Amino acid sequence: MGRCLVTSVNPAEIMLENIFRVMERETFCKDTAAKIVGGVKKLEDLIAAGEIDAEKGCNAQNSKWKCNAAQVLRHCRNMRNK
Template sequence: MPFKEGVISKEALKLESIYDAVDKVSISKNDAIKIIGRTKLERLVDRGLIRVEKSSSNNQHAKWKCNASDVLRNIENYDYGTDF
């Protein structure tokens, strides 16, 4: 677990449980882009921080399946302002 022992809040434990639960779940590249953005997704995949399975074809249009836990772990806070 990435939290310091003795400093773990209930919310942090729940969040870690969610990450563990979706670790075996894959989402499409398009869905991952909706969550964290295209540039960030590609950068994190290149750095090995998001696990990706590409379809067996070796063409540039191969479909990606991204690990949902990795994508969720890399969400950053976004200031939505007061527009909604």
């Protein structure tokens, strides 16, 4: 008799992956992204390390940053109560 491989399906992991896939097409501004990851310095370090893709709208000094929302969410700081 053949063996049947049973893979466990974790609904929470599937839901989280679906959220990341939807958010791949979205962006956050620098301020929002910094709040999510835990500060401007942390955000800038993640961008410099290539962990988060970010671009400025144009070359103007005051143009807004556009940070990949899914990548920002993957680096979300721990928000649980201590």
